[in-house]
Amino acid sequence: MTEVVQSPGGHVQGQVAGPPGDDGEEQRIAPRFTLLIRTAKLICSLGEYLCIVRDASSTGVSIRTFHPLPQGVQLTLELPNGDRHPVERVWEKEGAAGFRFPVEVDIDRLLNNKSRFPKRAVRLKLQLPALISCHGRTAGVVIHNISQQGAQIESPLYMAIDQKLRLEADNLPVIQARVRWRKDSNYGLVFDDTFQFAELARLAAQLQGSCNIESGTWIPGPMDSVRR
Structure with missing residues (x-):
């Protein structure tokens, strides 16, 4: 449970215990702020996985997950502004996980999502063969x-700006898209129909591997052979 108080800056803050249902013995010392829902991703040697930051402090975060996370790997949290923070897993349950930062972070920067880059949707880096x-x-x-909303592809086929195309790949639905930009053999595509965040998160897990919920073991997926 969270004892909620209003901070001078308008954020909701309070001492937040561990995962829901714990006995509350390990109360966090640093003030924890309930964020507006913030998309992010967790990065490790096996791939990149979408998540939502639910609350954060200078010493840790809790996130919403959409699939079990890979075990036995170092995870890094990347925020929409490009900031990266190594994290250590404290707890995980279905649909949620808690992490601590090995080194305290600038909570104001994290909350305000300051960036010199234009705001854009979280992108997952892949090396996925497609047609x-x-x-x-x-x-x-x-x-x-x-x-x-879109993808970046490398194609030997020359395409014009605004050209319509169909994109197909294993474990992805057939996607109708248009060319938004091109540079040499690289093309930026915009999808006719966008993915729901949770849908893309689950698809990413299928593309990069799957996890046994009961044992927590990571089962190689089609992307692992490409990565090696």
Whole structure:
């Protein structure tokens, strides 16, 4: 449970215990702030996984998850502004996890999401083989990153700006998209239909591996052979 008080800056703060249902013996010392829902991703040697930061302090965060997280690997939390923070897992249950920062972070920067870059959706970096089809032509491409709204691909097929195409890959639904930009053989695509955040999070887990919920063991997925 959280004892809520209003901070001068308008954030909701309080001492937050561990995972829901614990006995409350390990109350955190640092003030913890309930955030507006903030998308983020966890990065490790096995891939990148979407999550939502639910609350944070200078010493740790709790997040919403959409699948079990890989075990036995070092995780790094990347925020939308590009800031990265190594994290140590404290607890995990279905749909949630708690982490501590080995070194205290600037909580004001974390809360305000300060960045010199334009705001954009969280992107997952991949190296995923795929096919594109347009005007009766088909070509093999590589998806380098994907977000809720679009993707970056590398293609040997020349395409014009605003050209419509179909994108297909294992473990992804067939995607209708248009070319937004191009640079050499790299193309930025915008999807006709966007993904829900939770949907993309689960798809990312399928693309990069799967986890046995009961044992917590990580089972290699199609991306692991590409990565090696």
